[in-house]
Amino acid sequence: MQRLLALFLFIGFGANAQIDVQHYRFELELSDRSDAITGKATITIAFTADASRIALDLTSTDNDKGMQAFSVKQDGQDRHWTHQADRLLIDLARPAKKGETHTFEIEYMGTPKDGLIIAKNKYGDRTFFADNWPNRAHNWIPCNDRPDDKASFEFIVTAPDHYRIISNGLKTAEQSLDGHRRRTSWNETTALPTKVMVIGAANFAVREFGDSPAGLPVSAWVYPQDSTKGFYDYALAPSILKFFTSYIAPFPYRKLANVQSKTIFGGMENAGAIFYAEESVTGDRKWEEVLAHEIAHQWFGDMASEKSFAHLWLSEGFATYLTDMYIGGKYGRDSALARLRKERSDVIAFTHSNDHAVVDSTADLMSLLNANSYQKGGWVLRMLHQRAGDSLFRTIIQSYYAAFRGGNADTRDFERIAERVLHTDLHVFFDQWLYRPGIPQLEVRSRVVKGGMEIRIKQLQKDLYVLPVELRIAEGSPVKEIILNDRETVITLPVAGKVVLDPDVKLLFEEK
Numbered sequence: 089m090q091r092l093l094a095l096f097l098f099i100g101f102g103a104n105a106q107i108d109v110q111h112y113r114f115e116l117e118l119s120d121r122s123d124a125i126t127g128k129a130t131i132t133i134a135f136t137a138d139a140s141r142i143a144l145d146l147t148s149t150d151n152d153k154g155m156q157a158f159s160v161k162q163d164g165q166d167r168h169w170t171h172q173a174d175r176l177l178i179d180l181a182r183p184a185k186k187g188e189t190h191t192f193e194i195e196y197m198g199t200p201k202d203g204l205i206i207a208k209n210k211y212g213d214r215t216f217f218a219d220n221w222p223n224r225a226h227n228w229i230p231c232n233d234r235p236d237d238k239a240s241f242e243f244i245v246t247a248p249d250h251y252r253i254i255s256n257g258l259k260t261a262e263q264s265l266d267g268h269r270r271r272t273s274w275n276e277t278t279a280l281p282t283k284v285m286v287i288g289a290a291n292f293a294v295r296e297f298g299d300s301p302a303g304l305p306v307s308a309w310v311y312p313q314d315s316t317k318g319f320y321d322y323a324l325a326p327s328i329l330k331f332f333t334s335y336i337a338p339f340p341y342r343k344l345a346n347v348q349s350k351t352i353f354g355g356m357e358n359a360g361a362i363f364y365a366e367e368s369v370t371g372d373r374k375w376e377e378v379l380a381h382e383i384a385h386q387w388f389g390d391m392a393s394e395k396s397f398a399h400l401w402l403s404e405g406f407a408t409y410l411t412d413m414y415i416g417g418k419y420g421r422d423s424a425l426a427r428l429r430k431e432r433s434d435v436i437a438f439t440h441s442n443d444h445a446v447v448d449s450t451a452d453l454m455s456l457l458n459a460n461s462y463q464k465g466g467w468v469l470r471m472l473h474q475r476a477g478d479s480l481f482r483t484i485i486q487s488y489y490a491a492f493r494g495g496n497a498d499t500r501d502f503e504r505i506a507e508r509v510l511h512t513d514l515h516v517f518f519d520q521w522l523y524r525p526g527i528p529q530l531e532v533r534s535r536v537v538k539g540g541m542e543i544r545i546k547q548l549q550k551d552l553y554v555l556p557v558e559l560r561i562a563e564g565s566p567v568k569e570i571i572l573n574d575r576e577t578v579i580t581l582p583v584a585g586k587v588v589l590d591p592d593v594k595l596l597f598e599e600k
Contacts, residue, residue: 089221089353089385089404089457106137109232110189112241118216118289120248123206126197129230133190140183144176144194145226145233147201155198155228162192176230194230203227205350209290210366211313216251217349217363218286221356222397222453225282236395236496238279243287246271251289254309256280256360258342278341278359279494284390286358288347295319299326304339310348310369317371322346324376328383331414335482337489340391346379354378357385357407377411384410392492398449399498400456401522405446405465409473412466425593428470431463436598438464439526446522447499467596468521474594475517475556476510484509499523520553521596528553528597530572532589540582545589547575548600557595561585567592 113130133142147154148171160169160178168179176194184190200206203224205217218228226233243255249270257276264270274287293315300306306326310318325346333339341360349356349363355378356363362382368375388410389403408431416424438459444450446460446468473481488497488505503518529548534541541561547553555572562585570579589599 089356089382089389089407106135106139107142107232107237108134108136109237109239110134111239112229112231112285113244114229114241115244116246116287118245118247118251120214123199124197125200125204125228127195127229129192129194129196131192131194131230133192135184135186135188135190137186138183140180142178142180142192144178144192144230145174145223146171146176146194146196146230147174147198147203147227148172149198150201153199153201155196155200155230157194157196157230159195160192163190164193167192174226196230200228203229204287205352207350209311209350211311213291213311215350216247216287216289217351218288218358219351219353219356219363220285220358221283221353222456223283225285229282229285231282233282235281235283235393235397238281238393238494238496240277240279241285242273242275244271244273245287245289247289250291252292252294252309254288254292254345254347254361256285256341256358276341276360278391280359280390281393284356284358286356286361286363288349288361288363290349292347293318297323297326301326301330301333301339304329304343306344306346308346311366314348314369318348318369320371321369321373321375322379324373324379325383328376328380328414331417332384332387332410335410335413336387336485337493340386340493344383344386355382357382357389359386359390362386377415380411380414381407384414387489391494392489393496395496395498395501396449397453397456398447400461401446401465401468402497402499402502404457404461405469408462408466409469412470428467428593431466432593432596434459434463435467435527435596439598443525445525464521464527464596471521471594471596472506472517476506480509516554520551524551528555529600530557530589530597531600532559532587534587536584537580540580541584541587542578542580543587545570545572545577547572555595555597557597558590558592560588560591 110132115128117126149156157171160167162181170177203220205219209215223233225231245253246269249268253272255274257274260275261273292309293312294309296305296307308319308322343360345361347363348369351363354365384407388406394402412424412427446464484506488502499522503514507514531546531548533544556569557572558567558569560567561583
């Protein structure tokens with residue numbers, strides 16, 4: 089996901105660990121008469137513990153906005169339920185045992201407070217766009233709104249027939265109805281978290297790209313007024329997808345739609361149906377890096393997801409560094425290094441005003457969209473890449489994806505994969521970069537002495553790091569690597585000249 093474009097209040101979400109949703113079926117009706125929607129959710133739930141009641145996340149009504157349930161059934165039978173504090177509490181017909189599966193039907197209606205953005209686009213045309221990250225889905229659909237409960241799902245959307253409907257998965261049916269309405273069905277068989285389950289309804293111009301991989305349609309869905317520019321800009325998607333497919337693994341979904349939308353983010357990585365901000369269509373492909381970032385998320389963030397948002401870097405840091413690799417592969421090493429220098433500068437600036445570690449359990453989820461999750465997370469991978477080398481780093485990435493494809497991981501899970509591949513203990517590396525705030529601050533002093541140059545490198549920050557630091561004394565001279573693990577390290581080299589620290593942009597640090 090690219091950075092937040094608008095801010096809003098954090099909405100809490102439930103920790104309903106006793107249920108595991110297997111499948112959602114959402115039947116929705118959209119209207120031009122008002123922003124109210126009506127819906128029926130059929131939810132198949134497996135119980136992971138004994139329970140006599142379940143709780144689903146669904147925003148309550150407040151000031152004429154929110155959802156109101158009016159019928160709740162379990163396995164076809166009416167049930168007693170209450171809806172308060174954004175939780176739909178359902179009493180079971182009898183206590184459920186661990187391992188049982190039951191189906192619940194919830195009929196509801198209301199005007200979304202958030203999550204489903206109903207607004208006019210930049211051309212004044214009415215549109216509907218889901219925008220669920222991080223836990224905003226429950227503003228318009230009843231669900232278990234957390235990243236570690238993945239489920240397959242389908243959307244059956246009835247809307248005025250001047251709208252075209254896009255969603256995850258494949259379109260399975262489309263039917264004209266009376267009253268100039270149309271019902272469109274989309275089905276996603278891959279289990280996904282609610283943060284990337286979406287629908288979009290707008291007057292779209294659509295093009296499928298001729299260079300799409302065999303059997304995998306890649307398309308652009310843009311406003312008709314932007315069709316020429318949008319089809320040109322989004323035509324980068326097939327080649328980006330092929331790059332990541334060759335490096336990581338086959339693309340995990342059955343199609344990739346690239347959608348101009350009203351998302352509040354620069355881009356939102358909805359699985360198989362990426363939503364980009366309206367201004368992403370420029371006609372000059374200036375948003376290529378955003379396309380690469382969101383497409384990288386299809387593997388990391390969507391298929392291999394974080395267990396909790398505290399480990400968001402496993403999504404955003406991965407997408408950031410994989411974009412660096414894509415840019416380097418297409419435009420050359422210097423282009424990648426320029427991005428890395430800029431990302432390092434962003435981290436330095438962030439650490440001057442923030443004392444949080446990358447792995448951060450804050451309840452303010454929107455605050456996690458910061459340089460820790462993105463640029464510092466990407467830089468952790470950059471440094472791991474330098475330590476492992478190209479071949480083994482690729483093995484780490486592929487092994488991690490294979491182990492957690494369709495599941496959820498945390499930072500220690502990734503650490504164990506890397507240790508297994510490299511046959512070495514990486515606990516110090518992961519602790520100092522991901523569980524500790526800040527970055528190393530290095531002071532370098534040098535003076536000419538008999539026989540060469542004395543170089544003193546001092547760590548100024550409070551806690552010491554173990555760092556492999558490269559330096560070059562003169563242009564064209566060999567690079568010297570030293571390991572810093574003390575407050576001050578002194579070396580003497582048999583050459584004299586200007587000391588250049590980290591000439592090949594391999595280390596995250598601030599030089600003082």
